[in-house]
Amino acid sequence: MARLVVVANRVALPRERAGAAGGLAVALREALRRNGGLWFGWSGELSDQPSPTPQIVTAGKITYATLDLNAEDHRAYYLGYANSVLWPLFHYRLGLFEFKRDLFAGYLRVNAAFAAALAPLLRPDDVIWVHDYHLIPLAAELRKQGVQNRIGFFLHIPFPTTEVLTALPGHEQLVEALCAYDLIGFQTATDLRAFADYVVSEARGDMAADGTFMAFGRRGRAGAFPISIDTDEFARVAARAAGAPEMRRLGESLVGRALIIGVDRLDYSKGLPHRFEAFGQLMERWPEHRSRVTLMQVAPPTRGQVAQYRALRRELEGLAGHVNGKYAEFDWAPIRYLNRSFTRTTLAGFFRLARIGLVTPLRDGMNLVAKEYVAAQDPDDPGVLVLSRFAGAARELEAALIVNPFDIERMAEAMHHGLTMSLDERKARWSQMMEVLRRNTVVKWRENFLRALREDTAEKAAA
Ligand code: ADP
Ligand code: F6P
Numbered sequence: 001m002a003r004l005v006v007v008a009n010r011v012a013l014p015r016e017r018a019g020a021a022g023g024l025a026v027a028l029r030e031a032l033r034r035n036g037g038l039w040f041g042w043s044g045e046l047s048d049q050p051s052p053t054p055q056i057v058t059a060g061k062i063t064y065a066t067l068d069l070n071a072e073d074h075r076a077y078y079l080g081y082a083n084s085v086l087w088p089l090f091h092y093r094l095g096l097f098e099f100k101r102d103l104f105a106g107y108l109r110v111n112a113a114f115a116a117a118l119a120p121l122l123r124p125d126d127v128i129w130v131h132d133y134h135l136i137p138l139a140a141e142l143r144k145q146g147v148q149n150r151i152g153f154f155l156h157i158p159f160p161t162t163e164v165l166t167a168l169p170g171h172e173q174l175v176e177a178l179c180a181y182d183l184i185g186f187q188t189a190t191d192l193r194a195f196a197d198y199v200v201s202e203a204r205g206d207m208a209a210d211g212t213f214m215a216f217g218r219r220g221r222a223g224a225f226p227i228s229i230d231t232d233e234f235a236r237v238a239a240r241a242a243g244a245p246e247m248r249r250l251g252e253s254l255v256g257r258a259l260i261i262g263v264d265r266l267d268y269s270k271g272l273p274h275r276f277e278a279f280g281q282l283m284e285r286w287p288e289h290r291s292r293v294t295l296m297q298v299a300p301p302t303r304g305q306v307a308q309y310r311a312l313r314r315e316l317e318g319l320a321g322h323v324n325g326k327y328a329e330f331d332w333a334p335i336r337y338l339n340r341s342f343t344r345t346t347l348a349g350f351f352r353l354a355r356i357g358l359v360t361p362l363r364d365g366m367n368l369v370a371k372e373y374v375a376a377q378d379p380d381d382p383g384v385l386v387l388s389r390f391a392g393a394a395r396e397l398e399a400a401l402i403v404n405p406f407d408i409e410r411m412a413e414a415m416h417h418g419l420t421m422s423l424d425e426r427k428a429r430w431s432q433m434m435e436v437l438r439r440n441t442v443v444k445w446r447e448n449f450l451r452a453l454r455e456d457t458a459e460k461a462a463a
Helices: 023-033 071-090 101-121 138-144 171-178 189-202 231-241 245-254 272-285 307-327 344-353 368-375 408-420 423-439 442-462
Strands: 004-010 037-046 055-059 062-069 127-131 151-154 183-186 212-215 218-224 258-263 293-298 335-338 356-359 384-388 401-403
Touching (some): 004 023, 023 037, 023 368, 023 442, 037 071, 062 071, 062 101, 071 101, 127 442, 138 151, 151 442, 171 189, 183 189, 183 442, 231 344, 231 368, 231 423, 245 258, 245 344, 258 272, 258 408, 272 293, 272 408, 356 368, 356 408, 368 384, 384 423, 401 408
Parallel strands (some): 151 183, 183 218, 258 293, 293 335, 356 384
Antiparallel strands (some): 212 218
16 A cells, blocks of 8 residues: 655644644544655754755554754744745634745745655655645645655645635746645635635636646646544544543532633634634623523733734733623632643543633634544533534534624623523534534545545556
8 A cells, every 4th residue: 555645834743732722633643543654844843954855753553753853944834925925814813824935935945955855755655645825835846856646735724715815926936836736725715615715716827626637737636525523533532531630630620610612823814802802702691601501711822922922912811801701600600611632532531521612713614622522422412513604614513502702792602502401402503513523534634535546546546
């Protein structure tokens, strides 16, 4: 069987004991766990003169090959072009994106360095699968290195509409680089449609109903491959975690109060200020929930060197303090706000204890937390998922209470509805969602994508 080579900026190295926060790291670990392969990317470390040759570590069936970055490349590529240009723009936050040409130059430089370091590790029959917005130009750079393998790409975040994307100076160059892949995977049909619209209306290319496209002189294929979780395994972990000491402590600390949980990286795409405001409204409009409900928001800090992330952290501290100051009693605080990571087992146990899972991003590629929350529930007494219509997961989890996170009043109503929902309704909604999650797992996601990448190879060979 051909070896799978996964390339991503983020690599969840075996030494990282705490749970890696981020959908990409979590899903790729699951995707590589069974059949193994090579995982190539950034080490997460900075050094003055990074070696151009990767450090190699093997653990179980997975070999990890990572490179350090120097401070300037980290600034321009990771903090800059990836997370201050592409991230806000692809999440529809035009007001937050800050374009400078030197950031794009740094982005291309790091992609070229990654390609140069990866090429000597490759075998002729490797299947190469590149992930996310940090590495869009990687296929083009690998081709310059003479690599002829099939190369697929998966975008974990939304693909913006043409109107939004064209606000990016140099968008043509970026999309041309994207079109160098043999297969491009998106999270949802909406993202795929946005890409097709760009190909046709902006690049003057063609795209057929089966996703085959011709653009910038390149032929390739694009499709929607919704990412998911290892559903049964997560459910098992959650059931086992129910007896763990952390769950006992959490249960005891709640003294019979209902728990509402939110678990997100501390990112402005996740809609956390709106969520805190909606929870404040719940307290205001339905005083019967005071002293009876606790919101626990777990939000590990990320990308703390980007100004917008620091500002968000300050804003949330202010908002949590405001709600607590207004409604707390001497023996109850409405919001528990934790800036830290937990192991997956502990998180799974927390999800199972919570009557409501709040997943209300302003825009999100998929959102695995929504799926994890559902999988973790006790089938005999499941909780309620309150889910933003702007998360990719809303396309699949239609039985959740779907909300528009900009509508704070409606979010408060959804929380009230969730807290007062009958057991029958909770079970009916949960069963529908669980059925979807059992059909589409992370294993199916990997198989579907890799099958499409290989099928195309076979077709080309036959032609
Ligand atoms: P994103 O990729 O934007 O971070 P997702 O919801 O798709 O969002 O994925 C987040 C993943 O990170 C989930 O698997 C979630 O369980 C994990 N995660 C989020 N917060 C934490 C945390 N505090 N500790 C451990 N894992 C976390
Ligand atoms: O899934 C979205 C994503 O941006 C991943 O690409 C990324 O690994 C993760 O969230 C966490 O962000 P970061 O790698 O910047 O810590």
